[in-house]
Amino acid sequence: MIISLTLLLLCQLLGEIIARGGGLPVPGPVIGMALLLLVMMLRDRQPGGLPKPLVDGTLESTGKGILANLSLLFVPAGVGVVGRLDVLASQGLAFAVTLVVSTAAALVATALTFTWMVRKVGR
Structure with missing residues (x-):
């Protein structure tokens, strides 16, 4: 190990x-x-x-x-967010828009990659 x-x-x-x-x-x-x-x-x-x-x-x-055990690695990030709630309050809308756009982009990229691989492999 x-x-x-x-x-x-x-x-x-x-x-x-x-x-x-x-x-x-x-x-x-x-x-x-x-x-x-x-x-x-x-x-x-x-x-x-x-x-x-x-x-x-x-x-x-x-x-x-x-x-x-990957979920344990998100605890420090969560504590960091809670520690900076002032930044979250002032930039909340920008964070929300970024989160939605990046999630949509990831879904589109995943779907396009899957479609491309299906065509390439032929299944």
């Missing part, structure tokens, strides 16, 4: 370094996820020579464990 968690955090760190160092408009964790996907694809092509936790399913179970 330590090796798997180290790999996850290393991918995120490298993603942050690439995003900030290159001045990219993509968040570092997104680049880190792409790097982790690349590592997993390479791992599945040539599993020999890698540490056992990376090939025996420990990486996947570590990810599932993190996802199972």
Whole structure:
């Protein structure tokens, strides 16, 4: 589990370094996820020579464990919002509009991606 968690955090760190160092408009964790996907694809092509936790399913179970406790990571963000209710009161309308527009954009992007993949795969 330590090796798997180290790999996850290393991918995120490298993603942050690439995003900030290159001045990219993509968040570092997104680049880190792409790097982790690349590592997993390479791992599945040539599993020999890698540490056992990376090939025996420990990486996947570590990810599932993190996802199972993901809600705990939202507590500090909620406390931060409550601590700045003055900003929420003065910028509430802008926050609400941003929330609705970004949610709609995410739904449209998801639907378009799904439609594109269905056409590409042919199912």
